[in-house]
Amino acid sequence: MSAIVLSPSKNLKMEENDAGVSSSQESEGCCSQSSRKVTLGSMIQTERVKHLSLSEYRETNENSELISQINRVIHRSRKCAVLTGAGISCNAGIPDFRSFEGLYRMVKEQYPDVNIRSGQDMFDISLFREEEKISVFASFMENLYSHTIQAKPTKTHEFIAHLKNRGKLLRCYTQNIDGLEEMLGLQMSKSRDADQSFSIQWKNLDVVQLHGDLTTLSCTQCFKVFSWSRHWKRCLKNGELPVCPKCLEKNNRRSIEGKRCLGHSGMLRPNIVLYGENHPNADFITQGLNMDINRGKPDLFLIMGTSLKVDGVKRLVKTISKQVHDRGGLVILINKTSIGDCNWHGIIDYQIESDCDEWVTELKKHMSDFFLSQQQLEKVRQMKREASELRKRQREEKQLLSQSSQSPTTPPNSPKKRKTATLPNEKSIPKLKKTKSLCMLPSPEEMFSMSPRTTSSVS
Template sequence: MPADTSIKLHEVIKFISKSKKMTVLTGAGISCNAGIPDFRSSDGLYNMVKAKHPKAVVRGQDLFDISLFRDEMSLSVFCTFMESLYKSSLNAKPTETHKFIKILKDKNKLLRCYTQNIDCIEQHINLKLDVVQLHGNLHKLSCTNCFSQFNWNEEFQTLLANGLNPECSKCMDKYQQRLYSGKRLTGQTIGLLRPDIVLYGEHHPQMEILTQGLNSDLKSRPDCLIIMGTSLKVAGVKSLVKSLSKIIHNKGGKVIYVNKTKLSASSWKNYIDYEVVSDCDEFVRMLKTEIPDLFLTQEQLDSEKLNQVAVKGSSLNKPIVKPEAKVKIEPGIKQEDAIQYSPEREVTIKQEVNIKQEPIVKREVESVSVKEEPIPTPPTTPHKPKQATKLKRKSPDEISANEVHSRVKRLRPRNDQLSSPASSINGSEEEEEEDEPVAKVLFENARKGITLDQH
């Protein structure tokens, strides 16, 4: 590969990796590896159909032209060809290119996929809502008269395989209703069913819807367009590519073309930035090698990160292998007495440290006298606390009985200060019963010369 080509290919890979809003346009080239026979080879679909209709003179390109409906023989060849193509599409498997488009969707990189194919292989990998079929849907049948759509069934498939178009059931019901009601049947025709595809020279029945969708995508400002498997010879597709290219270039994006055949450099040089001449699936495999993370799901990426962390952690836990230390043997030291360091056996030399113990010095603790301060009077107390007065010591003969009785009265608790509920119920009789022993104690103390501080 030339150096210039290698550099450009590296730029393509880097740009695809960084792109966030990608638009993809696909053609028949991406379905060749899906199991659908091509049209022009010796064992292609056209030669298979030709074998069933040897008298028909129909070219391959005429099978997709609106003019074939003018001739019954050409129409019969068309029906047989479409039934064979439909049967092949049912057994077709998504290619690497189809899977690549699905990956872009899963990574939130895909803005829209426009396809010229009618085989509906994208539906096998849940891409139906993200794909715009520019040339119709082979898996649907439509009426040539009322344009009603139908799904394929065994009856329709058998008729088409034999070169016959099924009649539209809705047109038939309407015709019979007018017939039984006695209404005129002038101008009433019964339509025929044909595959719901767009032929050359035919107006697209959903052109307005496609135009609205395209304008919406252009407003989203895509940053990349990848064209895969198409020769860009259809006029409508050419116009689509040029419109997308202008928007993408205004945003600083790129247009990449991938196909087996080259384009005309003169007509597309202002619209296409990179042209890769390759099979589409081979190009995708190359991307998978160069950008592996793009093809991994989020779960696979998370699992890979965990494995990397685990490998780093295990490498940190491994013992560090140190080289064997060389020990210089001094004269007079035997070889067996020398210490050699080896990874299998570590020798730890403990150094003895003499710690000089200092004598324990006892510290004398000075005694501190704490002066008790009187408890402050609560703010609710209306009077100030009285200072304690000391009674003078009296001799036993000087203490009279009346003085003893007055002291007992001062020590007796009031009714509202009794702690026991029973004392408040029994009244003053119990108080008088308790006065006598208390008085005796005080009297005896007074006789001994003991006095009490009054508070």
């Protein structure tokens, strides 16, 4: 879901912190542009948002070279920041609340007389000013939760989990409240642990939930977080917010002790952030975002399934995009509907107009190696090393064979060839006798004694 926004006061604080980061970077002057890394990403960065249609690419192969270059940038990236919106969860069976179909229509059928103009109105804090609208809010949230617990992660969720497994995911910032990433083993930012340091907690987070978590309930007064139960689910379905058991227990204990009651107990509602409401973890998220920018060194930014309507999210995109561009990376938006270009020139390089799952499928078709698991990747590398060693041994054996074919065929102990143009004289005969054991030919005396005629003439 992408309707919930950070509160105005907390948003201002985040904006001030972001401005502090950006101002220190801008103090370097115009030389920051010239100091950007020269990479494939930097060479195809754009000054104006360029729109690429995935359907046209499939049908006409248009912009094929450009898309191939974008895919290579994704493949070579080391640290990827991701921002997701409601568009990545629609294929999981969670209806889009913005449209007049789905959940909004269901609630209007149940409460036809209540003045609710759109699904977005059901995420506004002003609902708690009227008793009747609280019932609408409770029914709507129970319906949404019922869809969420039946949903399964999509290909896009699996793609984000794969980035994590490959060690390429810096952080995923999500506007969604369904928590489907947790089903794939990703660590979610549900609540902050006071016993752990900030750096350890932030380092272990994979997904930062900007707008809260629908899979838990929180008290409107003491802010204690609870898991859903069947009883509380029935209460919300009937349009009622259940009483917080912790507040109720505390008041009962004070009453038994004869102390003054603290007032009404808090009510349980989904642990999400509504329009006009303070974000309880705004300081934590702001500090973590600054750490990702200063130390995370992102070189790729993927924005998936969101039209970027929320002010706080807009500032987040602009801040991360600047860091990615300075490192020679790309900022890519994958979304069905086109965004307003004038606000995003120089911030977003390319918008790929496509369903997010379809884009992931197309990416996998052209970059199958990128989607190998870490174990599979290690196995491929091992096979390549073994093949390389085998080729090296074959080259060495071939070289030895070629050297042996060029060497003399005579035995290694055979003497060098002698020039025998004339018969040896008598002085050389004893020397020839010494080499008899080395030469297979008979000596001159033996040669002479072989002919009877010659022997008789000599005598």
